[in-house]
Amino acid sequence: MAILGLFFVLVQRSNTCNFSLFTLYTSKHFRDLCRQIVISMSVRPKKQLGQHFLRDNNIAHKIVDSLQNKQVGAILEVGPGMGVLTQFLVNQPIPFYAVEVDRESVEYLNHVYPQLGDHLLSKDFLRLNLAENFPAPLAVVGNFPYNISSQIFFHVLDFKDMVPEVVGMVQKEVAERMAEKPGSKTYGILSVLLQCYYNIEYLFTVNEQVFDPPPKVKSAVIRLTRNSVDKLECDEKLFVRVVKSTFNQRRKTIRNSIRAAYGGELPDNRFLLLRPERLSVADFVELTRIVEEAIARDSMAK
Numbered sequence: 001m002a003i004l005g006l007f008f009v010l011v012q013r014s015n016t017c018n019f020s021l022f023t024l025y026t027s028k029h030f031r032d033l034c035r036q037i038v039i040s041m042s043v044r045p046k047k048q049l050g051q052h053f054l055r056d057n058n059i060a061h062k063i064v065d066s067l068q069n070k071q072v073g074a075i076l077e078v079g080p081g082m083g084v085l086t087q088f089l090v091n092q093p094i095p096f097y098a099v100e101v102d103r104e105s106v107e108y109l110n111h112v113y114p115q116l117g118d119h120l121l122s123k124d125f126l127r128l129n130l131a132e133n134f135p136a137p138l139a140v141v142g143n144f145p146y147n148i149s150s151q152i153f154f155h156v157l158d159f160k161d162m163v164p165e166v167v168g169m170v171q172k173e174v175a176e177r178m179a180e181k182p183g184s185k186t187y188g189i190l191s192v193l194l195q196c197y198y199n200i201e202y203l204f205t206v207n208e209q210v211f212d213p214p215p216k217v218k219s220a221v222i223r224l225t226r227n228s229v230d231k232l233e234c235d236e237k238l239f240v241r242v243v244k245s246t247f248n249q250r251r252k253t254i255r256n257s258i259r260a261a262y263g264g265e266l267p268d269n270r271f272l273l274l275r276p277e278r279l280s281v282a283d284f285v286e287l288t289r290i291v292e293e294a295i296a297r298d299s300m301a302k
Contacts, residue, residue, distance in 0.1 A: 043082050043104050045213055051102070052219075054084045054143050054169070056210040063221055064088040064141065066203055069165045073135035078125050078142035078152060078168075081105050083112060085143060090115060097134055099125045126155050136162035143169045146215065150174060150190055153224075160197045166224040167203075175202055175220035187277045189247045193240065196232060196281050198224040234288040238295075242288045246276035254279075254287070262291045264298055 045051040054060055064085055067075065074095040080086045082105065089096050090113050099121040100106050106122045113120070121133070126148065130138060140163055144152050149170040156163050170178075173186070179200045180187040194200060206219040232239055238261070245260035255272040266272065271279065271287050279287065 043102070043108050045081075046102060049102055049145055049147070051079075051081060051145060052143075052211040052213060052215045053081050054206075054210060055212055057084065057087075059206060059210060060084045061088055062204070063143070063167060063169060066167045066221065066223055067139055067141060067165065068223075068225075069137075069139055070094075072137045072139040072164065075139045075141060076130075076134055078140060079145050080109060081143070083109055085141065086113060086116075089141070094139075095119070095135065097121065099123055099128060101125070126151055130159040131162060137164045138162055139164065140166045141168065146171055153178070153190065153194060156224075157193060157197065160226065161230075164226040166198075167221065169206060169219050169221045171215070172205060172218040172220040175222045178222060178224075182278060182280045182283075184277065188250070189244055192243050192247075192279075192281055192284055194224065197227060197229055199227050200224050232285055232288075234285050235292055238292060239284065239288045242291055243276075243284055246279075250276050258287075258291065262294060264294060266290060266294055 043053070045053055072094060074097055075089060075092065077085055077089055077096070077098040080098045080100055081102070086098060086109065089098075096116075097119045098109065098116060100109065101122070101124045103122065106120065109116065109120055121128070138159075140156060142152075149168070152168070153166070156166055174190075177186045177188055178190055178194055179202045180191050201223045203221045203223055206221065208214040208216070208218060211219075241261040242258065246254055246257045248260065249257035253273050253275060255266070257276065258266060267290070269287075269290055271283065271290075
């Protein structure tokens, strides 16, 4: 609307001056004015998308500098919003891509960073096949929307073999849960599944006041670096079922909570009287192998 208003003002002036409407529209001065108006526009943060736009360039620069792997084939920013991280990524020597589901943000980014071209994807990251759309290895970075931050990491796990590094800002409690070790009440499904394949570092805390709108909780930046595990020494699909079934009933002991993954009685083992938050990744692998053997034994008995 602002650009349209400016256009009509200049058209009115053109009627009293000696230049044509075509000259006005194609003039560099007019295009520069339009660009400045676009840059000054604000994209409305949308609650339904979990958007909280970072307004602090120093923190944005610190997030981008936290990317350590310089050997990646490309960098992908998830949810660039108004481009506070993009400004430090777009001119990197490594190919840069951005994916944004908010059309208003996409329109804004297209005007401010026209050099992105077809490297700016107006798509839902959670539905995107990373292997089909981006070069590997791929680093992922972003101020992740709060309402889907855990889902973003689960989606990364589906492409763990091509994503060696992730740096992201999430809610502080989510970051703590991801990096937590066994024995804590915050240790859970996300902790176990991510720590199977990634080393996780809690980098720094970010206060509420640097966002628009300010969230009700603090945020934190974390870094995930791919470890050396190519494959777990158990059935990986069953492993996920075992982890989820036990943590979904985390107040119960393994003896009772495991029944969602395996309906029978497990043989006596050292895990049965423990609660799931006491088990490490290696313990869950061992427990999954015990469940595998019990399932195989039941099949042979039928």
